Amino acid sequence: MRANNKYAFFRGCLIPIRYPHLEYVARLILPQVGIQLIDLEEFTCCADPIQFRGADQLTWLAIAARNICLAEEEGLDVICLCNGCFNSLAVANDLLKKEPKLRAKVNRILADTGHQFKGDIEIKHFLKAIADDIGIERLGSYVKAPLHGLNIATHTGCHLTSPQGILGFDDPIDPSVLDSLVAALGAEPVDYDLKSLCCGVGFSLSGKTGASSLLLKDKLENMREYEADCIAVGCPFCYQQFDLGQLAASRKYQFDFKLPVLYYLQILGLAMGYSIEEMQYGAHKIKDEGFERRLRRG
């Protein structure tokens, strides 16, 4: 953490392009809990830790390094809105800090761009920034409308926690930090069985929609079994699966329920007293009257 909790704001691609309402919520909510966002215009795609990283590891590393350099040059740590961006930048940052030969190689590649990796900043996911900078205890002081009686199934996602040895955020097999973060807002985290199961976005990205729907069916039914009213996520890819993906899975398997997914900052906003409309629920594909009623009652 640096002075005034100021961060270089890394929005990634998916949020600003497909889910700008989540960017809107992030810009509205984070500064109010003391996290300042500084826009750096030169940021590009992270690049992603799944396909791009696999296809060309050296280019992946150099692109991530260039993004990190931009923040280093401003003397800022980076805050990410997406598990994928966080994973790419944090893993690259760790690799380049620990391996001098690799750092020299990447700096030779970057020479023509005028940037050089130094290794003097940290990369944070916004959930980590909230947990570290504000702290779960102190988060309660921002709550004006506690979410009592709201059952939330949390989905932390894979790329925020693994590899645990590098990211050090939470236990990838039995995650609990996001549960504590929703509990701090007065809500009830539900302890369902398939909590650490992936959202299935890998299937969607490779066109395997059948496998994606089957996975979502199991996961969503399990959340419902434990009486969840909604889902909490901290990643736009997971959000996409539980919103758009749920729509596809529901058509295929004829679900008798709808389980809205909320980005954690929307839930935080609700607890701070914003209305569900102000938190841009209108942009969601999956809406549920039961969930809306429960919120209004609270």
Add this chain to the structure above:
Amino acid sequence: MLLSIEFQARDQLLERSRAIERCFKCGTCALVCPVTRYGEGYNPRETFVYDVLSSEEPATNQNLWNCALCHKCYEVCPQDVNIPKAFESLKEIAFENGWAPANVVALVESVIRTGTSFPITDACRRMRAELNLPPFTPKGIGDLGEIAKNTGLEGKIDRLKVRRVGEGEQ
């Protein structure tokens, strides 16, 4: 190493991830692997990891690209085999040889040419305007071109295109 890796690029893969020699096929990875659980045609004996690593030419196995590198297998492996690292290496070998799916090649090209993974659509511009958000116009694309030239990625993509055109003519 009990995985029956019999393929041309075997030495190449072992050089990049020596740890796969330690696998004794205990199947712990299959317990946490979402692809084994939900991908078609897998069961506890025929898992995703074995499917890929036991094929004659793992890098040509298109199922390889279903792996989202979630790293759950890595977290639980009692033999400390870094399976995601092996899969990453296979993806790289596949990409170099033109075996990667067209959407992956398109994604890589999109990043180095436009600075984003997804196209900026009219819907995006409209939604941003409605929310009073400034237009999303990534800068720094020139730097990505320099990087791709220096790492050799630009050349790889050109070679893939030449090969695809050649294949198209046959």
